Amino acid sequence: MTTHSFPESWPSSVPADLLQLAEEVERDIQEKLRRVDQIARKNFYRVIRSFHQEGIKEFHLHGTAGYGLFDAGREALDRVWARAFAAEKALVRLQLVSGTHAMACAVLGNLKPGDQLLVPDEPYETLQKVFLSLPPQGITVTRYDADRVRESLPVSRETTMIFLQRSRGYRWSADSSGRPLSLSVQDLRHLIGDVREKNPEAVIVVDNCYGEFVEEEEPLEAGADLIAGSLIKNPGGGIAPTGGYVAGKAELVTKASERLTAPGIGSEIGATLDCPRSFFQGLFLSPFLVGEALKGGIFASLFFQRLGFEVSPGWDDHRTDLILAVKLGAREKLLAFSRGIQMAGAVDSQVTPVPSSIAGYDDEIVMAGGTFIQGASLELSCDAPLRPPFVASLQGGLFFPHTILGCLYAASQLRKV
Numbered sequence: 451m452t453t454h455s456f457p458e459s460w461p462s463s464v465p466a467d468l469l470q471l472a473e474e475v476e477r478d479i480q481e482k483l484r485r486v487d488q489i490a491r492k493n494f495y496r497v498i499r500s501f502h503q504e505g506i507k508e509f510h511l512h513g514t515a516g517y518g519l520f521d522a523g524r525e526a527l528d529r530v531w532a533r534a535f536a537a538e539k540a541l542v543r544l545q546l547v548s549g550t551h552a553m554a555c556a557v558l559g560n561l562k563p564g565d566q567l568l569v570p571d572e573p574y575e576t577l578q579k580v581f582l583s584l585p586p587q588g589i590t591v592t593r594y595d596a597d598r599v600r601e602s603l604p605v606s607r608e609t610t611m612i613f614l615q616r617s618r619g620y621r622w623s624a625d626s627s628g629r630p631l632s633l634s635v636q637d638l639r640h641l642i643g644d645v646r647e648k649n650p651e652a653v654i655v656v657d658n659c660y661g662e663f664v665e666e667e668e669p670l671e672a673g674a675d676l677i678a679g680s681l682i683k684n685p686g687g688g689i690a691p692t693g694g695y696v697a698g699k700a701e702l703v704t705k706a707s708e709r710l711t712a713p714g715i716g717s718e719i720g721a722t723l724d725c726p727r728s729f730f731q732g733l734f735l736s737p738f739l740v741g742e743a744l745k746g747g748i749f750a751s752l753f754f755q756r757l758g759f760e761v762s763p764g765w766d767d768h769r770t771d772l773i774l775a776v777k778l779g780a781r782e783k784l785l786a787f788s789r790g791i792q793m794a795g796a797v798d799s800q801v802t803p804v805p806s807s808i809a810g811y812d813d814e815i816v817m818a819g820g821t822f823i824q825g826a827s828l829e830l831s832c833d834a835p836l837r838p839p840f841v842a843s844l845q846g847g848l849f850f851p852h853t854i855l856g857c858l859y860a861a862s863q864l865r866k867v
């Protein structure tokens with residue numbers, strides 16, 4: 451069960467005391483790992499039942515070219531997805547190029563001039579520019595304090611849409627009262643209940659990135675109207691090569707689809723090329739692989755805590771997303787950590803991650819992850835903006851042992867600075 455299962459005298463560059471620590475940590479989190487297995491199993495049954503209910507057949511797995519008219523596979527995938535996420539309708543498309551794009555279609559497709567949108571003061575970096583594009587189109591954007599979202603959301607009768615982020619993103623600490631920054635499905639339920647008392651009409655959109663299948667329920671079951679996310683994160687199961695999704699109330703998803711393609715076309719066309727097989731199989735694998743990633747996150751949390759680093763969430767905290775923040779405190783340490791994670795990658799393990807600018811992000815970002823799919827973060831990866839307090843966001847790991855290896859390498863690299 452433990453790191454003794456490494457082949458003889460390997461991983462060679464890892465000091466013996468770190469191997470020892472890894473073993474202890476793994477032993478101490480057993481109870482928690484069992485709970486993760488239970489959740490993964492429930493979610494797996496939920497997904498496979500959706501396949502059965504929709505009668506998925508071999509021919510659904512083949513893609514179309516050109517317009518993609520009458521693409522039965524695409525339509526079946528949308529229906530399976532809708533069931534798995536408790537949605538009236540879903541839009542799962544390779545033409546949604548990223549999570550940001552899916553989110554933008556969900557939001558922009560459902561707003562018009564004169565509308566009022568509430569957004570977090572610190573949304574995920576790539577969404578900043580999406581929200582900044584709205585005021586010139588006559589949409590009022592009001593920011594709320596994301597750290598106090600549970601106490602005060604400035605909702606009024608005039609609010610048209612509220613945007614909530616389930617995952618913590620790159621934010622570091624817990625809020626002032628010590629509660630975690632991510633919003634669990636239970637948090638969302640309370641929050642949405644409060645909102646509905648003040649304004650029953652407002653459309654509630656949840657950024658579900660990194661949240662899919664982490665808990666037993668999804669945000670739509672907690673009363674949200676629309677969710678969106680990326681297929682190179684949780685729900686693509688590590689094998690979807692690209693894509694995003696939007697799911698929720700039928701009419702809102704239709705509007706999002708018309709933003710993606712064109713009014714009158716919506717979700718009716720869109721070639722699926724070679725993707726359907728990996729989209730279906732990715733969804734099928736996702737609950738289990740999200741469980742593996744979660745186990746890795748729990749392990750990493752206790753491992754780095756025992757090494758003296760501040761981590762968030764703690765290993766025993768309730769989880770609603772896959773991100774583990776490790777506060778490294780110095781640029782050089784952050785780079786060393788990233789090097790170690792990269793060394794564990796199956797691909798490009800010999801490469802040294804260097805900070806660079808990336809579209810949509812303000813600060814320089816360092817990204818590590820020898821992933822099979824570029825930027826895929828259900829695979830073991832970490833990224834961090836190069837700014838104090840130099841926090842690495844560690845996520846993914848398609849298999850728990852891979853994350854253990856990443857942690858061992860990262861800790862070994864940290865010893866050298």
Ligand SMILES: *Cc1c(COP(=O)(O)O)cnc(C)c1O
Nearest residue numbers: 548549550574617619657659680
């Ligand atoms: C990753 C992420 C996004 C954006 O997704 P991309 O695919 O990187 O565009 C948005 N919100 C959150 C919380 C994310 O984690």
